[in-house]
Amino acid sequence: MTEKSSDTITGGAASAASPADYIALMKPRVMTLVVFTGFAGLVAAPADMSILSAAIAMLALALGAGAAGAFNMAYDGDIDAVMRRTRLRPVARGIVPKAEAYTFGGVFTLASVTLMALATNYVAAGLLAFSILFYALIYTVWLKRSTPQNIVIGGAAGAFPPMIGWAAATGGVSLDSLLLFAIIFLWTPPHSWALALYKSGDYAAANIPMMPVAKGAASTRRQIMAYALAYVAISLAPLVTGLGGLVYAGAAVLGGALFLFLSWRVLNSRAGEAGTDADGLYDVRAGDRAARDLFAFSIAHLALLFAALIAEHGAGLHFALTRLWS
Amino acid sequence: MTEQTPDTPRRLTPEEEKARKRRNVAIFWSLIGFILLIFVVTLHRLSSNIAAGG
Numbered sequence: 001m002t003e004k005s006s007d008t009i010t011g012g013a014a015s016a017a018s019p020a021d022y023i024a025l026m027k028p029r030v031m032t033l034v035v036f037t038g039f040a041g042l043v044a045a046p047a048d049m050s051i052l053s054a055a056i057a058m059l060a061l062a063l064g065a066g067a068a069g070a071f072n073m074a075y076d077g078d079i080d081a082v083m084r085r086t087r088l089r090p091v092a093r094g095i096v097p098k099a100e101a102y103t104f105g106g107v108f109t110l111a112s113v114t115l116m117a118l119a120t121n122y123v124a125a126g127l128l129a130f131s132i133l134f135y136a137l138i139y140t141v142w143l144k145r146s147t148p149q150n151i152v153i154g155g156a157a158g159a160f161p162p163m164i165g166w167a168a169a170t171g172g173v174s175l176d177s178l179l180l181f182a183i184i185f186l187w188t189p190p191h192s193w194a195l196a197l198y199k200s201g202d203y204a205a206a207n208i209p210m211m212p213v214a215k216g217a218a219s220t221r222r223q224i225m226a227y228a229l230a231y232v233a234i235s236l237a238p239l240v241t242g243l244g245g246l247v248y249a250g251a252a253v254l255g256g257a258l259f260l261f262l263s264w265r266v267l268n269s270r271a272g273e274a275g276t277d278a279d280g281l282y283d284v285r286a287g288d289r290a291a292r293d294l295f296a297f298s299i300a301h302l303a304l305l306f307a308a309l310i311a312e313h314g315a316g317l318h319f320a321l322t323r324l325w326s
Numbered sequence: 327m328t329e330q331t332p333d334t335p336r337r338l339t340p341e342e343e344k345a346r347k348r349r350n351v352a353i354f355w356s357l358i359g360f361i362l363l364i365f366v367v368t369l370h371r372l373s374s375n376i377a378a379g380g
Binding site for chain 1: 341
């Protein structure tokens with residue numbers, strides 16, 4: 001009896017990975033925030049754009065974020081397997097081979113940048129390519145394992161989406177788009193360090209020099225407060241330039257006040273002191289609740305700010321909803 | 327975490343066979359979708375440029 005060639009396998013073909021595992025490789029939750037902030041940048045930009053171009057630009061942005069996530073999971077498979085929060089990721093579980101994850105990232109990088117260039121312009125495509133490479137090389141390969149400033153500098157990668165959306169609509173970069181970049185850039189440290197405070201055991205086990213591991217919980221709590229002040233201050237800047245209106249003002253002022261209050265609670269808490277990490281993303285040890293609350297609210301606040309921009313600019317002012325094609 | 331690079335070819339298990347088929351179908355439709363997207367974007371660019379007199 002002759003054996004069919006399709007019955008024999010080499011390399012990664014022997015994987016039981018399903019398409020859902022490859023979707024998980026793209027970090028869909030991060031992708032959601034990337035697309036949301038990118039869409040806000042696109043809508044807030046003072047330029048007209050067809051719905052078709054806008055939709056393809058957002059698809060390209062989503063694919064680019066997915067590519068960056070795949071590179072990150074491929075490179076970090078070893079440390080993801082050690083951390084409770086990430087041990088079920090497809091590469092960490094061994095269900096998606098590392099080489100396939102790299103290939104997947106490469107293919108999606110090419111596809112997303114090509115689509116962005118064709119559907120919008122080279123500035124947006126260039127920014128997208130740069131942000132993917134920044135996340136994959138500067139953050140993942142270089143900074144993440146070498147310095148407690150990893151997420152401060154690396155946070156720039158996550159701050160690019162509104163700039164990319166803005167560039168997709170206008171073909172350029174402006175003060176307002178830089179402000180949107182700065183808002184996410186300064187939001188990242190208090191957001192990530194709040195999580196790191198109650199997951200510090202995980203990071204220590206994986207030898208990642210996150211701030212609480214490298215400098216201690218007390219220092220991290222002080223730095224969270226400092227960055228929270230800077231973040232809330234810069235989030236008010238769109239009110240000065242005219243980018244944000246009344247809705248945005250409400251989100252920035254009231255939400256910012258709550259953000260500062262929660263950061264102050266973290267500062268005065270014992271969050272991040274020695275103990276055993278809990279399993280889930282939002283599960284905490286006693287004493288860490290202040291950090292968990294800040295982490296959860298930080299996501300809501302950023303989403304609220306950008307939702308306010310979409311609400312103010314998206315109601316037909318700059319985004320012609322009737323224009324499907326051109 | 328191990329890279330799956332067997333020295334000698336072996337038969338796929340039924341589960342692997344099923345997973346590979348699902349992956350192949352996903353790749354097929356992704357490629358079709360990408361080709362269609364490029365086609366639509368090209369038409370869109372062409373019509374915009376023609377309308378602009380370029």
